[in-house]
Amino acid sequence: MPDNPYAMWHAVDQYLEARYVPSDDALNATLSNTIEAGMAEINVAPNQGKMLMLFAMMCGAKRILEIGTLAGYSAIWMARALPEDGQLITLEYDPRHAEVAQKNIDLAGLSDKVEIRVGRAVDTLAQMVVAGEGPFDFIFIDADKPSNPQYLDYALKLSRPGTVIVGDNVVRDGAVIDAKTSDPNVQGVRQFNDLIAANPRLSATAIQTVGSKGYDGFALAIVLGD
Numbered sequence: 001m002p003d004n005p006y007a008m009w010h011a012v013d014q015y016l017e018a019r020y021v022p023s024d025d026a027l028n029a030t031l032s033n034t035i036e037a038g039m040a041e042i043n044v045a046p047n048q049g050k051m052l053m054l055f056a057m058m059c060g061a062k063r064i065l066e067i068g069t070l071a072g073y074s075a076i077w078m079a080r081a082l083p084e085d086g087q088l089i090t091l092e093y094d095p096r097h098a099e100v101a102q103k104n105i106d107l108a109g110l111s112d113k114v115e116i117r118v119g120r121a122v123d124t125l126a127q128m129v130v131a132g133e134g135p136f137d138f139i140f141i142d143a144d145k146p147s148n149p150q151y152l153d154y155a156l157k158l159s160r161p162g163t164v165i166v167g168d169n170v171v172r173d174g175a176v177i178d179a180k181t182s183d184p185n186v187q188g189v190r191q192f193n194d195l196i197a198a199n200p201r202l203s204a205t206a207i208q209t210v211g212s213k214g215y216d217g218f219a220l221a222i223v224l225g226d
């Protein structure tokens, strides 16, 4: 390993992306529009975006729910797994993010399949439960981390046996192992991991990742039958 492991992770991600994740006008435009709008570059990495698409394809997802849109990067990846009549609903608090995301989704030719709902995700999710908008086949949780326990709760309410749930950012540079942390993001992620692991309706694991986005990880769960 070189002295700077981050440089190595970045170079290896470039190597992998050059082979596995061909460049693509819509996704490139989404990333440059993210920067141009002054938004944080906290989208998933390209190879992770493709992984989300593959997960959605593996479960034959027709209805996908995303919590945390940003500029629509992960939404575009996941929506590409959908069949003609499939739908992705993505929830975003910041109307400026939603505006940039809508532009990117239009550019990607996915306006018919992707719907952005603006508002606090806990409010939108509560409305979705009341309106009986579940079940979703695939759910990606990637918004404000302190709300992760609530997002898990709503995800379960909007699930069926077989629904796949992915939670991003469950390692946070390793900070997740600090039981005494005062960081509300890390606290949220720790509770999230505990709740997933202890829930008898879920079978789950979590994986550490390194790469162009640094050191983090994701949780992967499937909702079990009754």
Ligand code: SAH
Binding pocket: 042, 043, 044, 067, 068, 069, 070, 071, 072, 073, 074, 075, 091, 092, 093, 094, 097, 119, 120, 121, 122, 142, 143, 144, 147
């Ligand atoms: N999934 C995206 C990244 C999402 S970043 C991708 O990989 O491309 C997290 C997003 O969650 C940000 O856009 C932020 O504005 C949004 N967010 C933060 N708090 C929220 C809340 N309470 N409700 C809905 N969205 C929220």
Ligand code: DHB
Binding pocket: 042, 043, 044, 142, 143, 168, 169
């Ligand atoms: C942050 C949020 C994310 O969803 C992510 O992938 C990386 C970082 C953050 O809030 O710092």
Ligand code: MG
Binding pocket: 042, 043, 044, 142, 168, 169
């Ligand atoms: Mg994330």
